[in-house]
Amino acid sequence: MSLIIDGYNLLFAAGLVGSVDGEGSFEGERRALLDALLSVIDPKELPQTTVVFDSAKAPPGLPRTVNHQQITVRFATGYADADEMIEELIRDHHAPKRLTVVSSDHRVQRAARRRKAKAIDSDSWFRLMRQTRKRMRDQEAKKPPPPKQPSASVPNAQVNEWIKFFGEIDLDDLIPPDSPAPQTQQPQSVSPSPPSATDDRAEQPGEPKKSSGEGEGKQSPSRVFSEDYLKKIAEEFFGPSD
Incomplete structure (x- = not known):
């Protein structure tokens, strides 16, 4: 008007x-x-x-x-x-x-x-x-004042579960493969080749086989998120922990 x-x-x-x-x-x-x-x-x-x-x-x-x-x-x-x-x-x-x-x-x-x-x-x-x-x-x-929203808090146990879950994810699992998986083919017979002369020694009968990675230092999976970052995210969603 x-x-x-x-x-x-x-x-x-x-x-x-x-x-x-x-x-x-x-x-x-x-x-x-x-x-x-x-x-x-x-x-x-x-x-x-x-x-x-x-x-x-x-x-x-x-x-x-x-x-x-x-x-x-x-x-x-x-x-x-x-x-x-x-x-x-x-x-x-x-x-x-x-x-x-x-x-x-x-x-x-x-x-x-x-x-x-x-x-x-x-x-x-x-x-x-x-x-x-x-x-x-x-x-x-x-008019009555608007009701206050209760503040939710996250228990420490739940925060620890978040840290445990996200911290154990391996970075390699998050990287997509470069090429599609190869199609399944019928196995072909391959004649066994004699031990290479460059090997330190041939495997003796009855001796257990070693995997290619055996004896080498095994690295633990990398953490995706730090513990402080996960606590911060949890507090933003649910409020300060008890």
Whole structure:
């Protein structure tokens, strides 16, 4: 829902004139009004909110359009007054049926109704918005806090099981074969060859055969993950161990 607000009209209707300092600084009062709007307008509607002020009381050198925390602030420079600029904004709005115009000025209200936009007096709108926001805050305060998720801990015994399981994996088992397994063929008869002359000695009858790796140092399978790494992974999944 888009909003176009007659700034000084709402400033007086909300009773913010003279509330900033004794001399009635219009710059301070404009800021007070914009801060008040931030407290009552839905944050999702702030980018669609435009506040129009008369340019006669605008500070010198200020741009025609400024942004105040997503609220568009426009000064009616080049227009007779803010009402004339608001009428033009209403006339050029692309979706007037989704537009609300906040002003107690009858001229502005007629311009809004001609385009099927909603028009509402400044004091009524501000009072309604304060009541709505207060009701929403009260409802939020009454909501029970979300339940806390219980933190799961991993027993030391389970961590040790992880370490034992992953630590015994051989790296060679994780490497895929370079080529597919050879097809099964019928065994061919091969005539036994005599012992090589380069052998240290021929096997004697009755002497048990030795495997090719017998007598050589046998290496234990490499660990894939260190013990500290596995403990860290377990704690990230299940929380600190007891």
